[in-house]
Amino acid sequence: MAFVTLKDMGSNFHRLERFDGGDFVRWQRKMHFLLVTVKEYYVIVNPRPLEPSESEEESVAKTRERLRWDQDDEICRGHILNGMFNTLFDAYYTVKTAKELWNQLERRYITEDATSKRFIVCKFFDYKMVDGRSVMEQFNEIKSILDRYSQHKLALDEFIVVTSIIDKLPPS
Structure with a gap:
């Protein structure tokens, strides 16, 4: 002990x-x-x-x-x-x-915190990946935002998450 x-x-x-x-x-x-x-x-x-x-x-x-x-x-x-x-x-x-x-x-x-929930939702949907940075680094930023969803007990359908992340990928 x-x-x-x-x-x-x-x-x-x-x-x-x-x-x-x-x-x-x-x-x-x-x-x-x-x-x-x-x-x-x-x-x-x-x-x-x-x-x-x-x-x-x-x-x-x-x-x-x-x-x-x-x-x-x-x-x-x-x-x-x-x-x-x-x-x-x-x-x-x-x-x-x-x-x-x-x-x-x-x-x-x-x-x-109720207003911060709104901020987190907006931050996720407004996030755009760019060419000049590592995809994994940007993915980790998105994952961090999504982790904050669970901290605030917000639910987001997996299909919407996957589709949104694909939409956020840079054109290249």
Whole structure:
């Protein structure tokens, strides 16, 4: 069984592309994976443990659970903020919890992803291959566009894809 050190986990976050406002779904999936890896994602899906009422006496275990959740929430929030470019970091730094931050990002950028779906469709249908570049290089660009279709859960009939690619071939 391999043990993962904090240094190793930190290096994984270093490899994450910083979110610049584009392709939110991809960044969100990578961030989700990393937060699960460091066991911090639970603060986004689980509510904070409740404070005891004045008439109740809280057990030490409940106090520790709440304090641990608070600490993990701050770490999770920090990881999410650290995964952003400075301009977005500055815009979202004041959000208090990781869950609020995650939800605000989803509300803002999932809507923009709908427009990016339109952009991807247009990019595929407007793409033209040229003579001056390698066919394989251009094919890989088309494949990359089509991979983004699947990332956005867009379906395109195989016959249409093949026909479109043939139409995109240069005259030579």
